[in-house]
Amino acid sequence: MINAIVPDSISVSARHLELGDERVASFAVTGFPREVYPGWLSPLLNYPGRLDVSLHIDPVDPATSAARLKKQLARLESGRRHDAEHGRLPDPQADIATADAHDLSDRVARGEGKLYRVGLYLTIHAGSERELADEVAALRSLCASLLLDAKHTTYRSLQGWVSTLPLGMDLIRMRRTFDTSALSAAFPFTSPDLPAPDPTSVAAPSGVLYGYNIGSQGLVHWDRFGAGMHNHNSVILGRSGAGKSYLVKLELLRSLYRGVEVAVIDPEDEYVRLAAAVGGVQVRLGADNVRLNPFDLPVHTRADGRRAAPRDALQRRALFLHTVIAVLIGRELDAAERAVLDQAIAAAYESVGITTDSRTWSRPVPTLRTLRGVLDGYGDKAATDLAAQLGPYVDGAFSKLFDGQTTTHPDGHLIVFSLRDLPDELKSVGTVLTLDAVWRRITNPAIRRPRLVVVDEAWWLIKEPAGAAFLFKTSKVGRKNNAGLTVITQDALDVLGNEIGQAVVANAETQILLRQAPQAIEKLARLFHLSEGEQEFLLSADQGQGLLSTGTQRVAFQSIASPVEHELITTNPAELTDELGDAETAYVDIDDNEAV
Structure with a gap:
């Protein structure tokens, strides 16, 4: 177990370590911004490279906190008075530090916060010295954007690396005093924003x-x-x-x-206006002269202009047709029906000259009427029953979707398949045909x-x-x-x-x-x-x-x-009222069959 996590060798240099085939450099953060926000350290955790971040926290007891704050206030006030006695201009940094020290002392005295000694250390990993130099430059740039002053652990590179390991050992001991609110903003490194793919990129x-x-x-x-x-x-x-x-x-x-x-399967015509505005294509299944032939083979035109199809395209289309027929008749096929249907599908393709030879796949494909005719010609009970059940979709009320070859081969940046006009009896099979068209596009x-x-x-x-x-x-x-x-x-x-x-x-x-x-x-x-x-x-x-x-x-x-x-x-609806009110609606006079 130890051999799995310990490097084969360690070579110590002034500013980096060689851990086997890896190069690492460590930093101690010595300067911090005056004000921080929740999750302010999250850019370090979202760094795109491999970066180890270690935060060492030691609480300071209240008595020691009060004594240290008292001494700090005494030094700051003494410095301000000394400058005033000698006629020097006030130091803005000293004034700000004094105000912060007074505020912190009051909150500690009231029990609203505590003091902690905090050490923040970073270790960056790379595969070579050149990559390490680039990573170091990117890391220092990121730290500078966060108002962090990161210093190399020069001549203590080994101690810096150990301080960032999950061992709880701080061998650098470069600490800064944090109060409760500042420390809570740094822990647990959460941010309300999504991480940037590259925090160093502008x-x-x-x-x-x-x-x-x-x-x-x-x-x-x-x-x-x-x-x-x-x-x-x-x-x-x-x-x-x-x-x-x-x-x-x-x-x-x-x-x-x-x-x-984009391809959209739209059951309620919600994308029609958008498609019309951006030059998209709408396929309105159920409308007149809109058909999708389930016998279509997935033949694609390549970039060189030649047409191609998967090697098993005909076999896969036959399997898809089994699904389509099962949806049409509203139940699963039994063994006898599947056998005769499989033969009929092959015969239907052969009747128009399409065989297992891929060179024939560019020919016009058969239709549902062709399949019904083949089944009628067999004469056995299973074939005859199947042919009878396909009757309404060939000659009857539901033939509008299948009576002929595919009328549209949608192509474009936005294709909307509208299913609102499909009658309920054709909704299932229309959905299957739509999904097949989308899958062939994908x-x-x-x-x-x-x-x-x-x-x-x-x-x-x-x-x-x-x-x-x-x-x-x-x-x-x-x-x-x-x-x-x-x-x-x-x-x-x-x-x-x-x-x-x-x-x-x-x-x-x-x-x-x-x-x-x-x-x-x-x-x-x-x-x-x-x-x-x-x-x-x-x-x-x-x-x-x-x-x-x-x-x-x-x-x-x-x-x-x-x-x-x-x-x-x-x-x-309230925002679309004007648009819909201005649109002309066509009515049909059932007496003379003319639009008014």
Whole structure:
């Protein structure tokens, strides 16, 4: 065990140590700012390199504190009087120190605080001397920005390194006196702001602006596609009216500025105005002449103009068609039906010249009518029954979605799949076809830019087996395709009470909680480890307020939008009254069938 943590060798130099293949340099902080704020040492803990921070604290008993403060006040007052007697100008630093000493002495005398002797030591690690020099320069620059005076532990580099090990040994003994309020601000190193990716950088923060920090009034930026992210997924939970869709549309709009491609599954037409304003594409399933053929093969056009498809594209499409047919007839297929359906699918493709030879995959694919005709030709009971059950989707009332080839191949920076016009009887299969189209877009190797898939009101999708499988698959493997999943729901209990829903939440690096209902707060508190204060905040949060959780970091924020953004993303009926009132509505006269 000892051999696992002790370096192979230690070479001691004046200002650094060589610990095996590693180089370390230690610093003692000798100068501190006059005033500090809570979490003021957090930039040290958020340093992007490997930095050890050690804080040694020794309490000073009240009697000793009073005696030392009395001596300090005597020295300061004596110096001021001596300068005044000799006609010297007052020293502002001495005046400030005297006022601080009087204030501290009063608080200690009243028992409102205590004194502590504090030593702050830093050890920076690097792989070579050149890297160590760069790290030292960056660390000293960071300390200077915090008004900390960090001094090398020259000729005591070994003692400095040992002082930063978790041994509780202070071999440097360079201490400063802190009172209770100053020490509490330094411990436990918490900050209300998200850590910067690089505290030494003066560049603007990357990512999307979500709003302002309620605790510090700073801005909350977050980059879901940043380096070091385990995945690019996000889950947003909040009760009705908490501002979920507003926040998502705001993030969506600002992600478009950064070149992120977005696909939205929109059950209630909430993204139509936004798509129209930014030149997006809307696919309105259920409308006239809008079809998605489930037989389409995932053939992609590469950057060189040639068309390509996965080697097992035909086999995977056959498996997908089994799912589509099961959804259409509303039950799982038995063994006989699966066998005859598998043969019929292969025969349907062969009837239009598509075989296992990939060179034939660019030909026009069959349709549901082709499959029904093949089943009718078999003559056995299982095939005949399947063909009869497909009748309404080929010739009947529900044929509008399947009667022909795919009419639209959406392409663009924003694609909105609207499901509002789908009748309830086609909602399930329409959702399956939409998810398939989105998945083919995600896995298209010709698209290399980041992509987001937004699923609004995901609770209804999780209730569908095919929809739940899509969410689970996308949350797991979306990162490999540089894609992120955004799941939005107001029914937190329905999502969290489902195994698939819990898996989707667990695989979301970014988790946003808006205002919650009292019935759901206990389950959310257990799942997200919310403190009592955070629970109270979520129960009383205003519209647009919430918690942004990213791993171990958590920040309370208020979403903000510019007037132009607000006009595009709001769904407040009162604000949309004028716009809707000015729109012309077409009515059909059922007598002469003319629009008026």
